[in-house]
Amino acid sequence: MLDAKHKVQYTGRMANVLPLAKRAQILGMLCEGMSMRAVSRLADVSINTVSKLLEDAGEACMWMHDDLVLNVKASKIQCDEIWSFTYAKKKNVPTAKAAPEGAGDTWTWTALDAESKLIVSYYVGERNRRNAVTFLKDLERRLSNRVQLTTDGHSMYLGAVPEAFEHAGVDYAMLDKIYGPSPKIRSAEARYSPPKIVGTKTRVIAGNPEPEHISTSLVERSNLSIRMHNRRFTRLTNGFSKKLDNHLHMLAIYFAFYNFCRVHKTLRVTPAMAAGITDKLWSLEDIVERMDYYTPPPKPRGPYKKQRDTEKDS
Secondary structure, three states: OOOHHHOOOOOOOOOOOOOHHHHHHHHHHHHOOOOHHHHHHHHOOOHHHHHHHHHHHHHHHHHHHHHHOOOEOOOEEEEEEEEEEEOOOHHHHHHOOOOOOOOEEEEEEEEEEOOOOOEEEEEEEOOOHHHHHHHHHHHHHHEOOOOEEEEEOOOHHHHHHHHHOOOOOOEEEEEEEEEOOOOOOOOHHHHOOOOOEEEEEEEEEEOOOOHHHOOOHHHHHHHHHHHHHOHHHOOOOOOOEOOHHHHHHHHHHHHHHHHHHOOOOOOOOOHHHHOOOOOOOOOHHHHHHHHHHHOOOOOOOOOOOOOOOHHHHO
């Protein structure tokens, strides 16, 4: 997330920007899983315009999440991680040409309120204990009460959860999945899927969690929505993120769209409305207005500098 000292609020008009409706249309296409070049063609704008809008909207949505998703009253939180990669898979980064910083496997950590379906916290980074602590500390500061927390059986959580919830306290349980044997013949489907789950085992780690609510099924279903709505998570295509910043920006836009603009089918309201964060259904136009609120005014254009003719001078 951004440092608060760099935050700039701006409510005035911006020069040389697309109309509000056009920007909302582009964001809608991105949130529905279209590639940037497809958006460029259908919206009749340049790819650079789409890229700049992605960056500006992503920064604004990060700030919006920081400002609005606070003091969340929840009882059951489920956490999980979803895999993707930036520029190249981790094993291919050493031989990749001009791999940028952040290239390799990229994990998106998410914390879901099981009742309101709100994405309370998210974090993008590597899958290790240090990032687990950072993610869980951000989750803890957004909650207003003690919760029941469920994660998968990854060992990094064993030390990260007590450290993050040291002062608030938590009822914490792990859900271990028991996998069957891997198929001997690796079909195309089996290649990109884990072995079949044949059972689960729960472990109470801290506090007194309710056994019937030890589950990660809702957050895992949310991971499917992330893959369905983000071109960058589609397997076996060239739609993956080439830069980590673009990956972060697209996820920030998606989570803002999911929390505030998309009516949940079972709740019939948005997750933000169900969680009591807002009392209205947001539109993408509201997201664009937030962009203008958080974006600094354009600086005056300076005088053009004449290019030096190196051939004439040499």
